[in-house]
Amino acid sequence: MLAYIVRRVWQMVPTLFGVMLLLFVLFNWVGGDPSYILAGKNLSAEALAGIRQQLGLDLPLPQQFLIFVRQVLTLDFGTSWSTQQPVSALLHSRIGPSLLLTGSILLLGTVLAIGIAALVAYLRGSVTDRLVTLIATCAMSVSALVYIIAGQYWLAFKGGWFPIMGWSDSTLDNLLHYLPLPLLLGVIVGLAPDIRFYRSCFVEELGHDYVRTARAKGLSEPVIMLKHVLRNAMIPVVTSLMMSLPYLMMGAMLLETFFGIPGMGKEVVMAVERSDFPVIKAITIYIALATMLFNLLTDIVYKLIDPRVQLH
Amino acid sequence: MKPHALLATLAALVLLPAQAADMNKVLRVALNAPETGFDPAKVSDLYSSTVTENIFDPLVTYDYLARPAKLIPNTVSALPTISADGKVYTFRLKPGIHFAADPAFKGKKRELTAADYAYSIKRHLDPSIHSPWSFLVDGRFVGGNELVKAAGKGALNYDAPLEGIKVLDRYTLQLTLTATNFNYLPILAMPAFGAVAREVIEANRDNTNAHPVGTGPYLLKEWKPGSRIVLEANPGFRKLVFNATPGNDPVDKAVVQALQGKTLPQVGRIEISVIEEEQPLWLSFLNRQLDVSGIPQAALQSALVIDPKNPLKVRLAEQYARQGIQLQRQLLPEVTFHFFNMQDPVVGGDSKDKIALRRAIAMSFPVSEAIASIRRGQAVPMNYIVPPGVAGHNPAFRGAPKYDPAAANALLDRFGYRVGADGYRTRPDGKPLAIELACGTSSTDKQWNEYWQKTFDTLKIRLGFRQGKWNELSKANHQGKLQMWGMAWGADYPDGENFMQLLYGRNAGDSNAADFKNADYDRLFEASLKLPHGAERSQLYDAMNKIVVAQQPWIFGDIRMRSTLAHSYVKGLKLHPLLNTSWRYLDLQK
Numbered sequence: 001m002l003a004y005i006v007r008r009v010w011q012m013v014p015t016l017f018g019v020m021l022l023l024f025v026l027f028n029w030v031g032g033d034p035s036y037i038l039a040g041k042n043l044s045a046e047a048l049a050g051i052r053q054q055l056g057l058d059l060p061l062p063q064q065f066l067i068f069v070r071q072v073l074t075l076d077f078g079t080s081w082s083t084q085q086p087v088s089a090l091l092h093s094r095i096g097p098s099l100l101l102t103g104s105i106l107l108l109g110t111v112l113a114i115g116i117a118a119l120v121a122y123l124r125g126s127v128t129d130r131l132v133t134l135i136a137t138c139a140m141s142v143s144a145l146v147y148i149i150a151g152q153y154w155l156a157f158k159g160g161w162f163p164i165m166g167w168s169d170s171t172l173d174n175l176l177h178y179l180p181l182p183l184l185l186g187v188i189v190g191l192a193p194d195i196r197f198y199r200s201c202f203v204e205e206l207g208h209d210y211v212r213t214a215r216a217k218g219l220s221e222p223v224i225m226l227k228h229v230l231r232n233a234m235i236p237v238v239t240s241l242m243m244s245l246p247y248l249m250m251g252a253m254l255l256e257t258f259f260g261i262p263g264m265g266k267e268v269v270m271a272v273e274r275s276d277f278p279v280i281k282a283i284t285i286y287i288a289l290a291t292m293l294f295n296l297l298t299d300i301v302y303k304l305i306d307p308r309v310q311l312h
Numbered sequence: 313m314k315p316h317a318l319l320a321t322l323a324a325l326v327l328l329p330a331q332a333a334d335m336n337k338v339l340r341v342a343l344n345a346p347e348t349g350f351d352p353a354k355v356s357d358l359y360s361s362t363v364t365e366n367i368f369d370p371l372v373t374y375d376y377l378a379r380p381a382k383l384i385p386n387t388v389s390a391l392p393t394i395s396a397d398g399k400v401y402t403f404r405l406k407p408g409i410h411f412a413a414d415p416a417f418k419g420k421k422r423e424l425t426a427a428d429y430a431y432s433i434k435r436h437l438d439p440s441i442h443s444p445w446s447f448l449v450d451g452r453f454v455g456g457n458e459l460v461k462a463a464g465k466g467a468l469n470y471d472a473p474l475e476g477i478k479v480l481d482r483y484t485l486q487l488t489l490t491a492t493n494f495n496y497l498p499i500l501a502m503p504a505f506g507a508v509a510r511e512v513i514e515a516n517r518d519n520t521n522a523h524p525v526g527t528g529p530y531l532l533k534e535w536k537p538g539s540r541i542v543l544e545a546n547p548g549f550r551k552l553v554f555n556a557t558p559g560n561d562p563v564d565k566a567v568v569q570a571l572q573g574k575t576l577p578q579v580g581r582i583e584i585s586v587i588e589e590e591q592p593l594w595l596s597f598l599n600r601q602l603d604v605s606g607i608p609q610a611a612l613q614s615a616l617v618i619d620p621k622n623p624l625k626v627r628l629a630e631q632y633a634r635q636g637i638q639l640q641r642q643l644l645p646e647v648t649f650h651f652f653n654m655q656d657p658v659v660g661g662d663s664k665d666k667i668a669l670r671r672a673i674a675m676s677f678p679v680s681e682a683i684a685s686i687r688r689g690q691a692v693p694m695n696y697i698v699p700p701g702v703a704g705h706n707p708a709f710r711g712a713p714k715y716d717p718a719a720a721n722a723l724l725d726r727f728g729y730r731v732g733a734d735g736y737r738t739r740p741d742g743k744p745l746a747i748e749l750a751c752g753t754s755s756t757d758k759q760w761n762e763y764w765q766k767t768f769d770t771l772k773i774r775l776g777f778r779q780g781k782w783n784e785l786s787k788a789n790h791q792g793k794l795q796m797w798g799m800a801w802g803a804d805y806p807d808g809e810n811f812m813q814l815l816y817g818r819n820a821g822d823s824n825a826a827d828f829k830n831a832d833y834d835r836l837f838e839a840s841l842k843l844p845h846g847a848e849r850s851q852l853y854d855a856m857n858k859i860v861v862a863q864q865p866w867i868f869g870d871i872r873m874r875s876t877l878a879h880s881y882v883k884g885l886k887l888h889p890l891l892n893t894s895w896r897y898l899d900l901q902k
Contacts, residue, residue, distance in 0.1 A: 035783075041823060083521060152591060
């Protein structure tokens with residue numbers, strides 16, 4: 001196991017280098033020139049050249065890439081080009097609200113989706129199963145934006161059950177007042193596709209011979225579902241969950257924008273709009289690192305769930 | 313109301329700190345887009361300036377009530393004396409004004425002096441700062457160019473004597489311009505020219521955007537970039553008592569009734585949220601989570617009752633009027649226009665066929681129809697380079713051509729743009745005629761594009777769209793790769809020069825996005841710089857507008873109307889064409 005982990009970590013190096021190269025090429029190709037934003041109304045050639053020099057954009061591209069490599073090695077991405085704030089401080093202030101929102105959505109959404117999926121899989125072919133499948137299919141065809149706009153209008157404005165938007169420095173205040181509505185809407189948006197996916201995992205497992213054997217042995221249906229089927233169905237579920245974990249850092253751009261949550265989603269959009277390369281670099285590299293680490297973790301969890309899995 | 317009927321003055325009765333603001337009064341407002349920071353020499357976006365305006369004090373400011381906008385002393389005891397040749401401005405500061413407390417002052421009270429303004433103005437010259445406002449100071453002060461040249465690409469030597477920016481004594485500042493300019497004072501009223509303290513800047517050299525320390529009514533309490541800004545009343549702010557005599561304007565009367573004799577500011581805390589989406593902004597206002605707000609485009613129809621015959625004649629919808637919500641409106645001091653790249657081989661140049669092509673396109677664009685549809689009627693067509701409310705505007709001038717697609721087609725026929733077998737026109741030399749219009753990617757851009765497509769279809773000219781982010785398109789334009797693009801220019805200061813320079817030849821490749829170079833226009837512009845605002849300068853402006861009408865480097869667009877709402881308990885609100893906010897004048901009486 002240790003040798004496997006060391007080998008996988010070692011393989012991350014060329015992958016990360018590839019990510020950096022791709023990001024660097026993309027930014028220089030289509031990322032836009034930030035000097036035109038920073039110059040304001042003063043678009044003289046001298047002003048633009050001065051800004052490019054200050055940002056290091058006048059350096060040869062290999063030299064700029066080496067600076068990028070150094071930043072990744074030290075995880076110090078300098079300061080934002082647009083606000084001049086340290087990138088680390090910006091991301092530090094943004095990551096908390098994002099994780100609170102997306103983490104809550106993932107947790108609640110997963111519990112609900114697995115529960116409902118297991119139930120309808122157990123009742124497969126029944127009216128309940130068909131109804132849930134039909135509702136889930138319809139719900140999936142509606143844009144997330146519609147849920148957010150309608151939810152904010154009806155539940156917060158018309159119903160008055162939630163604040164329209166806002167965020168506080170107090171986690172408790174956020175949990176009690178500002179988080180519930182975006183959490184609810186985030187869960188609703190993700191619930192339908194999750195139910196369908198998890199249902200198919202459970203249904204597939206329910207058709208296996210070991211389930212018939214368990215029934216023949218006289219095991220109760222709850223025991224079959226919870227002890228046998230659930231465990232075996234967890235492999236694709238865990239894969240899906242683990243793959244989504246790195247993106248928790250990215251936040252939920254629409255929810256953050258509509259509900260005034262100062263998270264990473266808003267920061268990503270701002271950075272792209274302003275061609276703020278230090279912020280884009282930092283977020284991309286952190287997401288890439290997290291993705292690779294969670295991939296590794298997923299493999300290790302496979303082994304824990306199913307001892308038959310061999311890690312090579 | 314006649315402008316002179318109103319004499320509104322803010323009297324600094326005693327220059328002693330007198331905290332009058334009630335810290336329990338919290339004003340909640342929103343910005344429509346993220347700010348970038350609060351160093352006056354580094355930021356130029358409207359949203360950042362909205363905040364810096366309340367933290368820093370320029371030498372002069374605007375009377376809150378007077379219209380048209382009128383300059384009044386701010387930290388100076390009187391408006392400056394200006395030499396007869398319009399080159400030397402001398403300011404006398406009021407003693408006893410202090411900066412907000414900061415660790416850089418080591419526990420001592422720090423008085424505002426003439427040296428602070430000298431330092432603050434010089435920062436815009438500093439090559440290491442890259443001030444977005446440097447175009448307002450470059451080459452303007454005697455000795456300035458030499459000092460900048462000596463700095464090279466490094467920091468300016470602030471201690472070197474500079475004849476153009478001279479501190480005569482602790483409270484006296486003398487600015488000497490390189491050329492006659494009677495209209496420089498409005499530039500010094502901009503938030504960018506507010507006074508900063510050198511110690512604070514040097515102590516926070518790496519992050520001046522996050523450490524704004526000024527002498528203004530508010531100080532920065534909290535900043536979460538792109539999300540939330542909190543200002544609190546500056547406890548050391550000088551005593552400033554509102555004292556004005558209203559004219560007949562009911563808004564003025566209400567302001568005076570609410571504020572007369574009160575010490576400013578009244579509101580102790582201002583919470584500013586960045587809300588970019590229209591729905592949360594609008595619902596937050598209706599739900600009283602915001603006290604003051606604009607009206608989002610999508611809500612205009614429900615919020616206002618618009619007279620179909622005169623869309624500018626509006627009243628608040630009954631449901632909101634019943635709640636006592638206040639509506640205030642004003643034309644923005646701005647112009648929107650589409651320009652042609654005058655160096656482009658297809659649409660540029662001053663030959664008659666090229667002028668005819670540009671004229672035909674201008675004649676075929678339905679400005680009024682687009683205003684009615686896209687702006688919901690909340691704009692007026694632009695007819696003069698200088699917009700209303702800005703010194704030099706001529707309301708009688710009609711610069712936009714009459715909408716007449718038939719005449720436009722006839723004009724193209726006459727100048728050899730023939731319709732080919734494919735139904736589209738060719739150039740006079742027989743080559744294919746296709747024009748590319750640069751545009752943004754928003755839904756509003758797409759609405760405008762529909763009108764442009766219709767315009768070009770009417771003229772039987774092929775049209776392509778080049779979509780991109782603003783900085784990408786701006787770069788392409790600098791490289792001469794665009795043919796047409798739309799822009800807006802808001803007044804930095806209320807003088808016509810700020811707009812007329814947009815077509816000055818020496819600004820080509822800079823603020824002159826059209827790359828328009830016309831010797832007659834340039835000569836008239838240079839002559840106008842030497843004149844104060846008045847009939848003589850207006851004649852020159854008229855002549856320059858005629859040149860633009862004749863050459864058609866621009867298609868005149870529109871001037872937008874701003875509508876602002878405030879809840880009934882917000883007192884003292886009056887929109888100002890140049891001040892970004894009214895916060896220091898507001899009171900909350902819930």
